Amino acid sequence: MKAIVYERYGPPEVLRLQDVAKPVPKDDEILIRVHAATAAAGDWRMRKADPFLARLFNGLWRPKRVRILGFELAGIVEATGSRVTRFKPGDAVYAACGNGFGAYAEYKCLPETGAVALMPVNTTFEEAAAVPVGACTALYFLRKGQIQPGKRVLVYGASGSVGTYAVQLAKHFGAEVTGVCSTSNVELVQSLGADQVIDYTKEQLSEDGPAYDIIFDTVGKSPLEICAKRLTQSGIYLSAFHVSLSAMMRGLRIRSRTGKKVIGGSMKENAEDLSYLKNLIEEGALRAVIDRRYPLEQAAEAHRYVEQGHKKGNVVLTVRS
Numbered sequence: 001m002k003a004i005v006y007e008r009y010g011p012p013e014v015l016r017l018q019d020v021a022k023p024v025p026k027d028d029e030i031l032i033r034v035h036a037a038t039a040a041a042g043d044w045r046m047r048k049a050d051p052f053l054a055r056l057f058n059g060l061w062r063p064k065r066v067r068i069l070g071f072e073l074a075g076i077v078e079a080t081g082s083r084v085t086r087f088k089p090g091d092a093v094y095a096a097c098g099n100g101f102g103a104y105a106e107y108k109c110l111p112e113t114g115a116v117a118l119m120p121v122n123t124t125f126e127e128a129a130a131v132p133v134g135a136c137t138a139l140y141f142l143r144k145g146q147i148q149p150g151k152r153v154l155v156y157g158a159s160g161s162v163g164t165y166a167v168q169l170a171k172h173f174g175a176e177v178t179g180v181c182s183t184s185n186v187e188l189v190q191s192l193g194a195d196q197v198i199d200y201t202k203e204q205l206s207e208d209g210p211a212y213d214i215i216f217d218t219v220g221k222s223p224l225e226i227c228a229k230r231l232t233q234s235g236i237y238l239s240a241f242h243v244s245l246s247a248m249m250r251g252l253r254i255r256s257r258t259g260k261k262v263i264g265g266s267m268k269e270n271a272e273d274l275s276y277l278k279n280l281i282e283e284g285a286l287r288a289v290i291d292r293r294y295p296l297e298q299a300a301e302a303h304r305y306v307e308q309g310h311k312k313g314n315v316v317l318t319v320r321s
Helices: 041-048 054-058 125-129 132-144 161-172 183-191 224-230 245-258 271-283 296-307
Strands: 002-005 016-019 029-038 072-080 092-096 107-111 116-118 152-156 176-181 196-199 212-217 231-239 261-263 290-295 314-318
Touching (some): 002 296, 016 296, 029 125, 041 054, 041 296, 072 107, 072 125, 092 125, 092 132, 125 314, 132 212, 132 231, 132 271, 152 161, 161 176, 161 183, 161 212, 212 224, 224 231, 245 261, 290 296, 296 314
Parallel strands (some): 152 176, 152 212, 176 196, 231 261, 290 314
Antiparallel strands (some): 002 016, 029 107, 029 314, 092 116
């Protein structure tokens, strides 16, 4: 089968289309014929070993554990292991691959108990592939932030992969949502349901204004001092990038200076959340935002674009037309 493989850390050019062995499902696995995947921040960071600690996971001098990137995918179940009961050949599914990556390929095996669910019936493969990581991350953190009707929520980085889902989910839960983005993305964030939008290129988030019950930083760039002052007494600061050292320090600074609750850390996608999101998508309460589409063989170009840090929503790799 064809797959995008990288043998060394470095720039997008290290990604090469190669022939590799087609995987065979174990007794508890399903074999997915991949139709679409995404080029996400986690992929290019693993490709560059940025942060350096990624090398402790994937090999100090060159990639060993993961040679095929890709966090999320959508496709068709082609075969199942002897103990699989949740899925059957022909099922359209979407999934998060977890730390095993591997979506940049024509086929991928995943355990049936993993983060795999039937795909929403009203989406394309490209749209479905863009849901698992960003939407599950937004859902996880908003729940941790005790989201509920009437809460005031600020989403920093509202036009990104996590941010576009955070705006929609917060509105679904009945919150009053303010999104922060650049000028070119204001209309997009408004179309997702934001009650107010702050264009950070024209208007900086100031110390004056309404207090927020939740400030959700999806990109690791929110102004800490101002955010600390704009939280309510019981407000919660959420950081989707708290796993990095710099993000951890940011959170600790807010907590030490204000005593406000800070929630970060890692999360793990699961089938239950994917099924929940499937229902929301089918009800019309949630949609994927896709900025650009690239064929699989242009994965390097997709990475080059995503690494610039200006994408709207998601960038998709089409594995099969």
